[in-house]
Amino acid sequence: MQFEVTEVDNIKRQVNVSITPEDLAEIETKVVQQIKKSASLPGFRKGHVPVGLLKKSYADAIKKEVLESAISKYYIKVLDESKLNPISQGQISNLKFENVNAGLEFQIELEVEPVINLRKYKDLTVERETPVVTEEMIDESLEGIRQNFATVKVVDQAAEGHLVNLTIQELGEGDVPIVGRKYDNVVVKLGSGEFEPELEKQLVGIKEEEDRILRKTVVLPDAPADQPPKIESYKATAVSIEEQELPELDDEFVKNLGDDNLDTMEQLRDDIRQRMLERFEVRSKQQVHSRLIDEVLKENPFDVPESMVDNYLKSIAHDMQHKNPKAKVDEEAIRKQYRVDAIYEIRWHLLKQAIAKAENINVSDEEVFQKITLLPYSEEEKASIRNNDTFIEQIRQDMLDEKVKKFLELNAKITETKPDDTKDAGKSPSGKKTAPEKTETVKEKN
Numbered sequence: 001m002q003f004e005v006t007e008v009d010n011i012k013r014q015v016n017v018s019i020t021p022e023d024l025a026e027i028e029t030k031v032v033q034q035i036k037k038s039a040s041l042p043g044f045r046k047g048h049v050p051v052g053l054l055k056k057s058y059a060d061a062i063k064k065e066v067l068e069s070a071i072s073k074y075y076i077k078v079l080d081e082s083k084l085n086p087i088s089q090g091q092i093s094n095l096k097f098e099n100v101n102a103g104l105e106f107q108i109e110l111e112v113e114p115v116i117n118l119r120k121y122k123d124l125t126v127e128r129e130t131p132v133v134t135e136e137m138i139d140e141s142l143e144g145i146r147q148n149f150a151t152v153k154v155v156d157q158a159a160e161g162h163l164v165n166l167t168i169q170e171l172g173e174g175d176v177p178i179v180g181r182k183y184d185n186v187v188v189k190l191g192s193g194e195f196e197p198e199l200e201k202q203l204v205g206i207k208e209e210e211d212r213i214l215r216k217t218v219v220l221p222d223a224p225a226d227q228p229p230k231i232e233s234y235k236a237t238a239v240s241i242e243e244q245e246l247p248e249l250d251d252e253f254v255k256n257l258g259d260d261n262l263d264t265m266e267q268l269r270d271d272i273r274q275r276m277l278e279r280f281e282v283r284s285k286q287q288v289h290s291r292l293i294d295e296v297l298k299e300n301p302f303d304v305p306e307s308m309v310d311n312y313l314k315s316i317a318h319d320m321q322h323k324n325p326k327a328k329v330d331e332e333a334i335r336k337q338y339r340v341d342a343i344y345e346i347r348w349h350l351l352k353q354a355i356a357k358a359e360n361i362n363v364s365d366e367e368v369f370q371k372i373t374l375l376p377y378s379e380e381e382k383a384s385i386r387n388n389d390t391f392i393e394q395i396r397q398d399m400l401d402e403k404v405k406k407f408l409e410l411n412a413k414i415t416e417t418k419p420d421d422t423k424d425a426g427k428s429p430s431g432k433k434t435a436p437e438k439t440e441t442v443k444e445k446n
Helices: 021-036 051-057 059-082 135-148 197-201 251-255 265-301 306-323 330-357 366-373 379-386 389-410
Strands: 001-005 014-017 091-096 106-111 125-129 152-154 162-169 177-189 209-216 228-246 413-415 440-442
Touching: 001 059, 014 059, 021 051, 021 059, 051 059, 059 091, 059 106, 106 306, 125 265, 135 265, 152 197, 197 209, 251 265, 265 330, 265 389, 330 389, 366 379, 366 389, 379 389
Parallel strands: 125 413
Antiparallel strands: 001 014, 014 106, 091 106, 152 228, 162 177, 162 228, 209 228, 413 440
16 A cells, blocks of 8 residues: 655645555455355355356445445555544545556545644733722622512502502503503512603502503604604503512621621621622633633634534534424524634634643643542542543543633733723722723733
8 A cells, every 4th residue: 555645735635545456455355255155146055156256246246345445444544654633534536446456546635633833822912800899889789688688568559669560551542452462560660760761650659450541752763843753552550569678788787697707787898899809800810811812813823624613513503402302403503603603612722732732731630630529529420520531531621721821821911901891990089080090010921
């Protein structure tokens, strides 16, 4: 056997393979012997047909079996000797095979993982939102806790702050009910602004089981100036009216929360502040890592093998079908929806492996098993994971992912900024918004 590998591009390889008549003769001998065991011709017992007659009578079957056996055998041998590691099954083309004496030639077209020539992955510049917890944010959290401990009492007449449970029927011309436009269990907190303000005002003073006709003026944006506005009408029936009674936010309230570590409102506020900071720290770290990945992908462009994208999308469709066996999964729609994500994830996976190799970043078996020990599972479940190579490899890859992202972070230029969505962050004592503060810091390298 002889073969020659040609690099078509960064992903594709073409292998020209030649099999000698001598190599094919060995395969043919085995094929003939196998067929001979079951072959039967008139005048001969099964297994005793002469080889020459057998080759003549079963010529097509022998030729087909020789071809298939030769391609299967030498396909594997080529991959082994060439050290190629294809990411999908190779395609056979340009087949030339007349008979054993003429030899066999064919081509194998393969896709391999792209060779990644790392350009830039250190000194990347990204922004990091500095976690900020304001007093207003703590107040909002306290109000949420307070709402959870609220009690309610039934009242006769609705006023601002009351919860009104309504049945609403949309009405047409002449206040005739519109079929299919009746809505039950519509709960409105008067004065909250969560319901249509014009309708909400008309609910003030409504009593339990009382019916009211509510009107709403609708001005169509493209209507002529002289056209009267449209009036929408609804019949609202008050099913129940309740008044919330909120507990006082004092030390007694804190003690009733049942946390032995908290006795005073000051301690509760500090606890909320710390929990928020921890949550914001996690979010900030995730944002930095996400931005670093975006930057490193931008700085190191390369094509992704189509077969890898195809396999990734197939796995998504398979997972969706597995989770919803009775549902009909539209694989074509999934391919369109997730193709961009698939390419992104594959590019990061390949680039991550390249960076890990360049920087000698790895995850040892000891680290993996230590990680398994810390998982919140039973000892029986942990033992099962330790004996599952797929789970172990997944854990290894997850840990490698974190190590590479940490490496990028330690070797990046990170600019600190205050988050835009913090309500009173970045304000001066006068309450005016000031320009975002930025401080550039260079993390120490390993």
